[in-house]
Amino acid sequence: MARSQTTKKPTRIQREKTRSILEAALDVFSDFGFRGTTIDMIAKRAGVSKPNILYYFDSKEAIHKALLAELLETWLAPLQEIDESGDPIEEICKYVAQKLKMAQNYPRESKLFAYEVLQGAPHILPELEGDLKTLVATKAEAIAHWVAAGKIAKIDPHHLFFSIWATTQHYADFDIQVRAVLPDGKDPFATAGPFLDRMYRALLSPDPDS
Amino acid sequence: MARSQTTKKPTRIQREKTRSILEAALDVFSDFGFRGTTIDMIAKRAGVSKPNILYYFDSKEAIHKALLAELLETWLAPLQEIDESGDPIEEICKYVAQKLKMAQNYPRESKLFAYEVLQGAPHILPELEGDLKTLVATKAEAIAHWVAAGKIAKIDPHHLFFSIWATTQHYADFDIQVRAVLPDGKDPFATAGPFLDRMYRALLSPDPDS
DNA sequence: ACAATACTTGACCATACAGTCAATAAATTT
DNA sequence: AAATTTATTGACTGTATGGTCAAGTATTGT
Numbered sequence: 001m002a003r004s005q006t007t008k009k010p011t012r013i014q015r016e017k018t019r020s021i022l023e024a025a026l027d028v029f030s031d032f033g034f035r036g037t038t039i040d041m042i043a044k045r046a047g048v049s050k051p052n053i054l055y056y057f058d059s060k061e062a063i064h065k066a067l068l069a070e071l072l073e074t075w076l077a078p079l080q081e082i083d084e085s086g087d088p089i090e091e092i093c094k095y096v097a098q099k100l101k102m103a104q105n106y107p108r109e110s111k112l113f114a115y116e117v118l119q120g121a122p123h124i125l126p127e128l129e130g131d132l133k134t135l136v137a138t139k140a141e142a143i144a145h146w147v148a149a150g151k152i153a154k155i156d157p158h159h160l161f162f163s164i165w166a167t168t169q170h171y172a173d174f175d176i177q178v179r180a181v182l183p184d185g186k187d188p189f190a191t192a193g194p195f196l197d198r199m200y201r202a203l204l205s206p207d208p209d210s
Numbered sequence: 211m212a213r214s215q216t217t218k219k220p221t222r223i224q225r226e227k228t229r230s231i232l233e234a235a236l237d238v239f240s241d242f243g244f245r246g247t248t249i250d251m252i253a254k255r256a257g258v259s260k261p262n263i264l265y266y267f268d269s270k271e272a273i274h275k276a277l278l279a280e281l282l283e284t285w286l287a288p289l290q291e292i293d294e295s296g297d298p299i300e301e302i303c304k305y306v307a308q309k310l311k312m313a314q315n316y317p318r319e320s321k322l323f324a325y326e327v328l329q330g331a332p333h334i335l336p337e338l339e340g341d342l343k344t345l346v347a348t349k350a351e352a353i354a355h356w357v358a359a360g361k362i363a364k365i366d367p368h369h370l371f372f373s374i375w376a377t378t379q380h381y382a383d384f385d386i387q388v389r390a391v392l393p394d395g396k397d398p399f400a401t402a403g404p405f406l407d408r409m410y411r412a413l414l415s416p417d418p419d420s
Numbered sequence: 421a422c423a424a425t426a427c428t429t430g431a432c433c434a435t436a437c438a439g440t441c442a443a444t445a446a447a448t449t450t
Numbered sequence: 451a452a453a454t455t456t457a458t459t460g461a462c463t464g465t466a467t468g469g470t471c472a473a474g475t476a477t478t479g480t
Contacts (some may be wrong), residue, residue, distance in 0.1 A: 011447090011448090011456075011457095013447085014457090031330070033246070033325075035245040036244075038437060038438085039438065039439085040437075040438095048458080050437095050438090050439090050459085051441090051460085060439090111328060114328055114383075115243075117383070117384050117387045118324055119241075119242070120241070121390070125386065128391065132390070133390060133391050156401060156404075156405045158391065158392055158401075159405035160405075162377070162388060163405070166379075167376045167377060170372060170375070171372075173328055174327050174376075176330050177331065180335060192369055192372070195369035198365065199373065199409070202412040203408070205412070221426070223427070223477085224426090248467060248468085249468065249469085250466095258428080258429090259429045260429085261429055262428055262429070265429095268469095269468075269469075270467095
């Protein structure tokens with residue numbers, strides 16, 4: 001029995017099944033949350049039996065953890081790309097655009113993350129207080145330099161990031177509300193792009209007097 | 211047996227108990243979500259037995275619905291106050307400040323709402339597509355007038371609301387993440403206030419050329 | 421004081437669900 | 451093709467939990 005994490009190298013079937021289970025689990029977890037999801041839902045979605053799922057993962061929680069671990073890497077990638085030597089406003093706007101695209105193309109990941117944080121981040125609090133905090137601190141430093149050099153307006157870098165995360169992920173996490181409120185036929189993402197671009201350019205443009 | 215919604219007028223005990231149960235339920239639901247909450251948790255929190263809870267409410271779902279119904283009223287109140295005849299930028303900034311204060315003082319309500327919408331708004335979708343949509347349409351109209359009159363910059367009113375909801379509620383819903391990332395000793399709400407005020411003033415200030 | 425009504429809860433029931441196990445089937449190795 | 455290892459699942463177990471019930475206690479009205 002090569003159940004879940006043995007030290008052996010995975011077979012072809014193991015790799016494929018693991019992937020398809022994670023894929024199905026992401027579907028279900030992002031819709032119903034951890035507690036709202038049953039292993040049977042994941043099994044049905046993946047087209048296998050429940051014991052088969054538990055042959056590849058030790059528990060429901062193990063699947064959840066695996067998803068979150070994968071998630072964090074891709075989720076933070078765009079932030080790393082912010083380049084202090086580039087043009088400040090273009091760098092930030094590029095980041096905003098990237099985050100919005102991610103909300104559009106990876107809404108399941110966004111919602112999984114939202115559930116986790118709402119819950120109090122039981123699984124990823126250490127990562128938030130560790131990797132994320134230091135990464136943000138570094139980038140906040142860069143932005144502080146831009147401010148000090150008068151290249152952008154005097155704004156708090158941390159709250160800048162919070163506002164970007166909030167405004168972009170909102171379109172994934174609160175998708176139902178956005179579509180309920182928006183006039184019929186108006187595409188959320190297509191119209192959000194220009195709005196956010198304009199908002200951050202206005203916010204960051206340095207004061208005339210300085 | 212005067213179980214839950216009979217047509218009789220409620221006794222003193224009924225009013226008090228109902229309130230204390232809802233209070234306890236808000237605590238627990240906002241922390242663990244609907245599925246993550248058990249009636250026993252609510253009972254323990256409220257200091258009564260489980261059957262006693264079910265004496266006042268027909269089901270766990272009934273408690274949840276009651277909370278959401280209450281919530282929506284208070285939640286939308288600040289939006290109604292936006293006054294087209296007032297100063298545009300001051301009206302919007304007042305709204306932002308009010309929403310931020312609500313996130314600070316009523317984080318449980320914010321999280322309850324977040325869970326509900328993440329879930330796909332199973333209980334309040336009708337209200338979102340009805341009351342909320344029309345209210346937003348009205349206020350969006352007012353903002354469109356301000357834009358047309360050149361009093362504020364050309365921005366999409368709907369996305370303006372989305373960004374305000376996102377940025378303010380973020381501090382309640384993602385509280386754990388905000389505190390994990392923010393440098394020690396820096397108060398989230400105290401520092402968010404000025405940031406958001408500045409952001410929306412920058413966004414809304416009319417272009418010099420127009 | 422007495423009755424009637426409102427309130428409270430321990431014990432219970434039925435179901436849902438995470439996780440196990442033994443027995444079978446499919447791959448893979450020899 | 452036999453042996454071995456890997457994969458698969460039906461049937462099962464134990465527990466958690468939403469909800470009921472009957473039997474008691476407090477409160478209120480007269």
